[in-house]
Amino acid sequence: MRVDQRLIAEMIAPRARVLDVGSGDGTLIDYLYRTRSCDARGIEIDMQNVTQSVAHGLPVMHGDADHDLADYPDDTFDYVVLQRTLQAVERPREVLRQMLRIGRHAIVSFPNFGHWRLRLQLLTTGRMPMTPVWNTPWYSTPNIHPCTIRDFLLLCEEEGYVIQQWLAIDEDGARAPWRRSIRLANLFGEQAMFLLKRAGH
Numbered sequence: 001m002r003v004d005q006r007l008i009a010e011m012i013a014p015r016a017r018v019l020d021v022g023s024g025d026g027t028l029i030d031y032l033y034r035t036r037s038c039d040a041r042g043i044e045i046d047m048q049n050v051t052q053s054v055a056h057g058l059p060v061m062h063g064d065a066d067h068d069l070a071d072y073p074d075d076t077f078d079y080v081v082l083q084r085t086l087q088a089v090e091r092p093r094e095v096l097r098q099m100l101r102i103g104r105h106a107i108v109s110f111p112n113f114g115h116w117r118l119r120l121q122l123l124t125t126g127r128m129p130m131t132p133v134w135n136t137p138w139y140s141t142p143n144i145h146p147c148t149i150r151d152f153l154l155l156c157e158e159e160g161y162v163i164q165q166w167l168a169i170d171e172d173g174a175r176a177p178w179r180r181s182i183r184l185a186n187l188f189g190e191q192a193m194f195l196l197k198r199a200g201h
Contacts, residue, residue, distance in 0.1 A: 001027055004109045004191055007167060008081060011107055011195045012036060016078035019043065019103065021065045021095075022085035026053035029060065043068055066090045069098035077103040084191070086110040086152075088142040093155065100161065100198050109193035112168065114148030114186040131190070132171050149186040156196065165195040 005028045012018060014036045020029050023042025026049070032038040042060040044050045053060035061068075065082065066089050080103035082095065087110050089095045099106040121129035128138040136142075147155075149168060156163055168189025185192065 001031060003169060003171075004083065004193060005031070007169065007193060008083060008107050008109060009036065011165060011193075012038065012079050012081075014038070017076070018079045018081060019072075019077045020081045020083070021069065021099070022082060022088075023049070023053065023060055024083075025049050026056060026058040026060055028081065028083065029053070029058050030056065033058075064089075065095045065098075069095065069102060072098075072102040074101055075104060079103055079105045079107055081107045083107075083109045084111065087113075087146050088144060090144070092145050092147075093159070096155070096159065096161070096196075100196065104197060105164070106161075106196045107193065108152075108196065109191060110147065110152070111143075111191050112149050112186065112189050113146040114150060115190050116187050149182060149189060149192045152192065152194065153182065156194070160199045161196045162199055163194055164197055166192065168192045 008028065009031055012032060016038050018032055018038050018040040020040060020042040023029055023044045026042060029040040029042050032040040042053065042058065043063040043065070044053065044060050045064040047062055050060050050062045065085060080099040082099060086092050086108055096106065117131055118129040168185035170190045
């Protein structure tokens with residue numbers, strides 16, 4: 001299980017209703033069901049991952065964040081999770097709005113394009129950076145809306161979302177999260193995760 005998935009799971013209360021958007025192979029859903037007694041289900045765009053998840057008895061449907069969240073009624077879930085997918089959706093702002101319409105909380109994780117290695121590579125080579133997190137060439141990457149931690153904070157402010165918790169971590173979790181400084185987190189955090197809710201909820 002990836003370090004970001006373990007940290008996401010820690011943000012979720014036991015026995016909660018959870019929708020994992022972009023659930024991949026279903027690892028997080030399975031973990032939440034087994035260890036936190038959650039009613040967890042998923043939406044996944046990759047049919048091979050859907051088939052694998054269903055074969056393991058996990059409730060995962062084929063679908064995508066950009067189009068299928070609108071089909072769910074308001075407040076269906078306690079948490080809606082979007083792990084490492086925000087930068088790959090067509091309309092990130094609308095996806096966040098839908099997540100916080102159908103869920104009381106949203107948990108979002110994404111690779112941080114403000115990381116110092118990416119800045120340095122762009123500065124020194126003049127080419128799109130490549131790292132273990134950003135590991136596909138620019139012409140074939142699914143990442144169409146890369147953002148930094150500061151970009152995401154500004155979006156939350158514009159939309160009026162309340163940030164209940166945030167973390168910036170490195171790829172393998174070997175170093176401690178930067179908990180106090182957004183500026184340092186934006187520079188040194190390889191990926192970020194945020195627990196959000198709507199204002200007044």
